[in-house]
Structure formats: C-alpha cells, structure tokens
Amino acid sequence: xxxxxLRELTKRYAxxxxxxxxxxxxxxxxxxxxxxxGPSGCGKTTALRMIAxxxxxxxxxxxxxxxxxxxxxxxxxxIALVFQSYALYPHMTVYGNMxxxxxxxxxxxxxxxxxxxxxxxxxxxxxxxxxxPAQLSGGQRQRVALGRAIVRNPAAFLMDEPLSxxxxxxxxxxxxxxxxxxxxxxxxxxxxxxxxxxxxxxADRIAVLNMGKLEQVGSPRELYDRPANQFVAGFIGSPSMxxxxxxxxxxxxxxxxxxAQHHMDVILSDAEADAIRRAGVSNVVxxxxxxxxxxxxxxxxxxxxxxxxxxxxxxxxxxxVHVSSGDDELVVIVDARTPLSIGDTLTLSAPSDGxxxxxxxxxxxxx
Amino acid sequence: MAxxxxxxxxxxxxxAKRLRPSxxxxxxxxxxxxxxxxxxxxxxxxxxxxxxALFGQSGWWKVFTAPSQLTWGNYAAIxxxxxxxxxxxxxxxxxxxxxxxxxILVALISSLAAYSLVFGYWRGRDxxxxxxxxxxxxxxxxxxIPVVQFYRxxxxxxxxxxxxxxxxxxxxxxxxxxxxxxxxxxxxxTGIPKDLLEAGRIEGAGEWKIFYRIVLPxxxxxxxxxxIFQFIWVxxxxxxxxxxxxxxxxxxxxxxxYDQTRSLAANYWIVSTGAVVSIVIPLIxxxxxxxxxxxxxxxxxxx
Ligand SMILES: Nc1ncnc2c1ncn2[C@@H]1O[C@H](COP(=O)(O)OP(=O)(O)OP(=O)(O)O)[C@@H](O)[C@H]1O
Ligand SMILES: [Mg+2]
Numbered sequence: 001x002x003x004x005x006l007r008e009l010t011k012r013y014a015x016x017x018x019x020x021x022x023x024x025x026x027x028x029x030x031x032x033x034x035x036x037x038g039p040s041g042c043g044k045t046t047a048l049r050m051i052a053x054x055x056x057x058x059x060x061x062x063x064x065x066x067x068x069x070x071x072x073x074x075x076x077x078x079i080a081l082v083f084q085s086y087a088l089y090p091h092m093t094v095y096g097n098m099x100x101x102x103x104x105x106x107x108x109x110x111x112x113x114x115x116x117x118x119x120x121x122x123x124x125x126x127x128x129x130x131x132x133p134a135q136l137s138g139g140q141r142q143r144v145a146l147g148r149a150i151v152r153n154p155a156a157f158l159m160d161e162p163l164s165x166x167x168x169x170x171x172x173x174x175x176x177x178x179x180x181x182x183x184x185x186x187x188x189x190x191x192x193x194x195x196x197x198x199x200x201x202x203a204d205r206i207a208v209l210n211m212g213k214l215e216q217v218g219s220p221r222e223l224y225d226r227p228a229n230q231f232v233a234g235f236i237g238s239p240s241m242x243x244x245x246x247x248x249x250x251x252x253x254x255x256x257x258x259x260a261q262h263h264m265d266v267i268l269s270d271a272e273a274d275a276i277r278r279a280g281v282s283n284v285v286x287x288x289x290x291x292x293x294x295x296x297x298x299x300x301x302x303x304x305x306x307x308x309x310x311x312x313x314x315x316x317x318x319x320x321v322h323v324s325s326g327d328d329e330l331v332v333i334v335d336a337r338t339p340l341s342i343g344d345t346l347t348l349s350a351p352s353d354g355x356x357x358x359x360x361x362x363x364x365x366x367x
Numbered sequence: 368m369a370x371x372x373x374x375x376x377x378x379x380x381x382x383a384k385r386l387r388p389s390x391x392x393x394x395x396x397x398x399x400x401x402x403x404x405x406x407x408x409x410x411x412x413x414x415x416x417x418x419x420a421l422f423g424q425s426g427w428w429k430v431f432t433a434p435s436q437l438t439w440g441n442y443a444a445i446x447x448x449x450x451x452x453x454x455x456x457x458x459x460x461x462x463x464x465x466x467x468x469x470x471i472l473v474a475l476i477s478s479l480a481a482y483s484l485v486f487g488y489w490r491g492r493d494x495x496x497x498x499x500x501x502x503x504x505x506x507x508x509x510x511x512i513p514v515v516q517f518y519r520x521x522x523x524x525x526x527x528x529x530x531x532x533x534x535x536x537x538x539x540x541x542x543x544x545x546x547x548x549x550x551x552x553x554x555x556x557t558g559i560p561k562d563l564l565e566a567g568r569i570e571g572a573g574e575w576k577i578f579y580r581i582v583l584p585x586x587x588x589x590x591x592x593x594x595i596f597q598f599i600w601v602x603x604x605x606x607x608x609x610x611x612x613x614x615x616x617x618x619x620x621x622x623x624x625y626d627q628t629r630s631l632a633a634n635y636w637i638v639s640t641g642a643v644v645s646i647v648i649p650l651i652x653x654x655x656x657x658x659x660x661x662x663x664x665x666x667x668x669x670x
Pocket of ligand 2: 044
C-alpha cells in the first residue's frame with residue numbers, strides 16, 4: 001500500500017514571516033495521480049519537498065503507506081523525486097545515472113542491469129545508455145530523469161514541474177508519456193505544476209493551492225464545473241473565467257441581481273436566489289467561463305449581455321473576443337466562422353448552468 | 368573529448384582566415400614571447416648536456432654549431448651516486464616525500480572542509496569562511512619562529528617533536544596550503560547545483576557517498592588546479608625546508624641545489640643537471656593533471 005496522507009501539514013521556513021504551507025490536509029490513495037497546482041510561490045514545491053524529506057516539517061504529519069515518515073530521512077521513505085532541473089549526475093553515463101540508486105542499495109548487478117534495460121526500453125533510451133547527460137537533448141534528459149525514478153520502483157513518485165524546461169510540442173508529448181507510465185506502473189504520483197492544462201489533462205484529482213492554503217481538491221471535472229471559490233474558478237480553465245460585480249436587489253422578498261449600468265440581464269434559478277438571500281449580501285460576483293458565452297440564441301438562458309467588440313484573437317478553430325460591457329471587460333469564445341469586426345455591438349448569452357456566484361468578500365461560491 | 372574538439376576547431380578555421388594579417392602578426396608575437404620565456408630553461412638544459420670543462424670556455428649556444436658536444440655524461444655522473452645520502456637522487460626522493468603527502472592532504476582536507484562549508488547546516492559557516500580567507504594574507508615568515516617553538520613544546524609535552532623531521536615540514540606546508548585550498552574548493556562547490564546532492568540523498572546516498580561519488584568527481588578540475596599549485600609551491604620551497612629540516616641529513620632538492628651554489632667553486636654541472644631533474648617532476652605532474660581541465664564538466668547536470 002502506498003497511499004500518502006498529509007495531516008495538518010504546515011511549514012514555516014526559518015526566518016519566514018508567513019506560513020509557506022498552512023495546515024494542508026490531503027489523502028492520496030494508492031495508485032492515484034494527483035496534481036498540486038497553484039500560482040508561483042503558493043507552496044507546491046514546499047509540500048513536495050516535505051513529502052520527500054528534503055524539508056523539515058514545522059507541524060503536522062506525513063504518512064506514506066502506513067508509516068508516519070516525519071522523522072525518516074529521504075532514502076528511507078521509498079519515494080522517487082523528479083526534479084524540475086532533472087538533476088542528472090553529469091559525470092555519469094545514462095546507465096550510471098539510472099543504476100546509481102540501486103547500486104547504493106546493494107541490489108545485485110544482474111538485477112540492476114535488468115531494471116535499467118527495462119526502464120530504458122519503456123522510455124526509448126536504449127541507444128543512449130553510454131552517453132553523458134551533456135550529450136542528450138532536453139527531452140532525452142527528461143526521460144533519463146524519469147528512468148532514474150522508475151528503476152527504483154518506489155512507493156510514490158514525486159515530480160516537480162518536470163516538463164517546464166521542454167518546448168511546447170515536447171511537453172504535450174511527454175505529458176502523454178507520463179500518463180502512460182502512470183497507467184503502466186499503477187504507482188502513486190504526486191505531480192507539481194503551475195500549468196492548469198497539465199493538471200487537467202493528467203490528474204485523477206487536482207489539489208489547488210493558494211498562498212500556502214489548500215483551496216479545493218477534486219477531479220478535474222469537479223473543479224471545472226463546481227469551483228468552491230473564486231480563486232479556483234479563476235485558476236482552472238483557459239482563458240480564465242470572467243468575473244463581474246453585480247448588485248443584489250431584494251424587491252418584496254424576490255431576489256434579483258443587476259449590473260450597475262444595466263448592460264446585462266441575469267435570470268436567477270430559485271436555488272441561486274436562495275443562496276444569495278441566505279448569504280445576506282448586497283453585492284455578488286458573477287463568474288462565467290468564456291466558452292459558455294456566445295452570440296447564439298439559446299433556450300435555457302441565464303445571462304444576456306450587450307457588449308462591443310474590442311479585440312479579436314483568431315486561433316483557427318475558435319476566436320477569442322475581448323468585449324466591453326459597461327465597466328466590465330470580458331473574454332468570450334465564439335465560433336471561428338462568425339463574421340466579426342472591432343466595434344461591433346453583440347448580444348451575448350450564457351446558459352443558466354454556466355453561471356457561478358461568489359461572495360464578494362470571502363470569494364466562496366454561493367450555491 | 369577535449370582533444371578531439373581542439374583538432375576539429377583547427378580544421379574548422381579556414382586557411383584564408385588562418386593567413387589573415389592580424390592572425391599572422393598575433394602568432395609571430397606569441398611565438399617571440401614563448402621563445403623569450405623558454406630561453407633560460409633551454410640554456411639550462413643545454414648546459415647540463417655539455418661536458419663540465421666546456422662551461423668556462425664558451426657559451427652554451429655554441430652547441431648549435433657543434434652538436435657533438437652534447438653528452439649524457441653529467442647525468443650519468445649524478446645518477447651513478449645512486450640513492451646514497453647527500454646525492455641528487457636522495458634529495459629527489461626527499462622532495463617527493465615532502466611534496467606528495469603535503470599535496471594530497473591539502474586537496475583532501477580542503478575538499479572536506481569546503482563540503483561542510485557549502486553543503487552543511489551549521490551556524491557560523493560564513494564567519495568561519497571569512498576567517499579562513501583572512502588567513503590567506505598571513506605571510507609564512509611570520510609563523511616560522513612560533514611554529515618552531517610550538518613544535519618544541521609538543522616535544523616537551525608528548526616527546527613527539529616534529530622539528531627537524533619530514534612530517535614537521537609536511538604539517539607546516541599543509542597548514543599554509545589549507546586557506547587557499549579551502550577558498551578555491553568552496554568557491555567551486557558553490558557552483559554545484561544542490562539538486563544533485565538532494566537527488567543522491569533521495570536515492571540513498573549518505574554524506575560520504577555524496578561526497579566521493581557526486582561532489583568529488585565534479586570537482587576534479589578544481590582539485591587538479593589546487594594540486595598543481597600546491598605541488599609546485601611545496602616543490603620549490605626552500606625557506607620552510609631550511610628552517611624546519613635543520614640538520615636533517617636528507618635534504619630536498621631545493622636545499623641540495625642551494626648548497627651546491629654555495630660551495631666556492633660552484634659545481635655548475637651539478638647545479639644545472641640537478642635543476643633540470645627538479646623541473647621534470649612538476650612537468651610530469653602538470654601534464655598528467657592537465658586532462659582534468661576540461662571545461663564544462665557540469666554541463667548537462669541541470670536543465
Ligand atoms: N528555503 C526557503 N527559505 C525561506 N522561504 C522559502 C524557501 N523556499 C521557499 N520559500 C517561500 O515559501 C513559499 C512557497 O515557495 P515554493 O517554492 O513552495 O513555491 P512554489 O509553489 O513551488 O512556486 P513556483 O511555482 O514558483 O515554483 C514562497 O513564498 C517562498 O518565498
Ligand atoms: Mg516550485
């Protein structure tokens with residue numbers, strides 16, 4: 001069993017004014033692929049390095065398998081870490097890099113050879129075994145770093161932005177490769193990235209961190225469809241969700257939300273109206289994803305916006321249109337065949353299930 | 368690898384470019400400088416290869432018109448004495464006995480100290496390093512008398528007086544080689560990515576394994592430079608040996624040559640021949656360590 005449990009895991013660096021990781025709770029099941037995402041400096045690397053044993057734990061507990069590993073040195077935790085920088089030993093060959101860990105553990109020579117050959121075959125590195133890292137391309141080095149991790153057959157793989165040094169095309173390719181590797185090995189993987197696309201495409205579950213705090217954990221679909229708060233809503237999805245401040249009107253007990261400039265009409269469902277009433281707020285933030293807004297008429301109308309076109313970004317299959325509506329700037333995605341020019345006035349609409357309402361101060365979703 | 372690159376480089380420079388006036392002038396100037404620097408060494412070599420009798424009669428350059436003057440006679444004479452005390456070979460061995468341990472110890476201790484200074488976690492690392500850097504400016508002469516006294520004191524207390532012994536000289540050289548050694552190694556180690564050590568740590572290496580399987584191999588260029596510096600410094604040292612070896616019957620080459628020049632009828636043939644012998648060893652050391660000066664050993668480590 002190689003589950004990983006974090007309980008109230010907290011980190012304060014020596015001399016650090018704030019907590020780099022604040023009471024993080026996360027249960028990672030055996031064989032699960034979990035992504036830690038969040039903006040730069042949110043504590044992803046800190047969390048990963050604490051699990052690896054490279055950083056001390058300020059408070060809380062880390063459990064790997066069914067052992068609490070807080071006080072175990074890295075080598076006794078049965079984990080492998082793939083560094084963002086790869087950290088290959090430059091003076092050793094590819095074979096030497098992959099076999100080093102096994103050698104240290106006094107694994108018999110023939111077993112080492114079998115394990116390295118096997119990993120090299122999986123990763124398509126067979127012809128490079130005698131080369132030094134300097135003689136490899138970035139993608140090949142990255143695969144050696146992966147190979148070094150898999151030969152040891154660890155309980156859990158930890159990866160810190162392993163793809164961030166690759167170019168866009170190679171990144172997509174290697175992404176698929178890692179996903180394949182995960183299926184094949186069935187191992188627990190904890191993968192750190194600041195790229196939400198990577199997280200969405202690879203993860204079984206995503207943990208979103210912000211300023212040391214865990215904001216939400218869930219499957220990619222959960223995070224996309226039902227973000228718990230404004231931060232997660234804005235972080236997941238590209239282009240980001242549009243946010244617009246709205247006023248809440250209570251006319252004889254009937255809740256309505258309106259924009260200050262009356263550029264949009266919002267039709268609330270009963271549940272939404274209820275939630276807003278219960279929150280007792282005079283403002284709400286409306287969130288709606290660019291891909292949920294377009295200029296087609298629709299039946300389950302939730303939102304109608306009158307807006308003028310400011311910027312048009314043609315991407316081939318779709319067009320990102322930056323529009324302004326009153327004081328609000330929005331991005332919407334429309335079909336590439338829609339004839340558009342700058343200055344056009346559009347009537348845009350979104351379905352009612354594409355609307356999210358957030359508390360104006362706490363950012364918590366109101367539903 | 369470095370060698371093949373340089374060959375390739377030469378081939379890559381087209382002939383027209385090599386014959387460009389600026390290049391020609393550059394090469395001529397460099398050639399002149401090189402010859403100028405080599406003249407004393409070459410003259411020494413020639414003198415040692417001519418019969419002693421000719422020394423007073425004509426200049427060494429006569430050899431170019433009369434190559435038949437060249438003879439191994441001086442070398443045969445010097446080596447025929449064998450290893451007996453006071454001979455050139457005995458001094459050569461004494462020099463090696465001092466220089467090799469002094470070099471190895473400095474390289475080893477400096478690397479260990481630098482490892483702790485760079486990768487260790489203890490308070491005051493930076494202060495200690497500053498103190499060590501400060502020690503580099505202490506002139507050797509200042510320490511001679513206090514150390515002699517210190518050695519005597521050791522003798523009084525423990526009956527182990529290093530004064531007048533070869534270990535006594537070695538200890539002094541190691542002590543004076545360490546500040547620079549630690550300085551050099553520490554600065555080199557700071558360039559080694561911490562990720563490499565952490566990778567090793569996760570894979571199961573303890574501090575020793577990390578030190579000699581990861582850090583030391585990467586530091587070979589720095590160790591080679593340090594070893595060459597230290598070797599040549601100790602090899603050429605006269606002062607410390609004179610002070611600390613005192614009456615020891617085994618003297619290093621520097622003392623041997625110095626004694627020869629002091630004798631009234633200076634034994635030019637012994638001095639020149641001995642000097643050539645004393646150049647050969649550092650040259651061997653230099654060329655055998657040279658291959659470690661490959662640039663970019665860290666290439667491919669990270670990113
Ligand atoms: N060694 C350290 N000493 C003190 N503070 C640190 C140290 N390492 C990280 N921090 C702080 O802890 C916080 C979290 O850093 P961390 O490296 O975990 O961020 P991250 O999420 O990995 O960011 P990125 O995406 O940029 O890699 C940051 O505010 C950072 O300044
Ligand atoms: Mg990071």
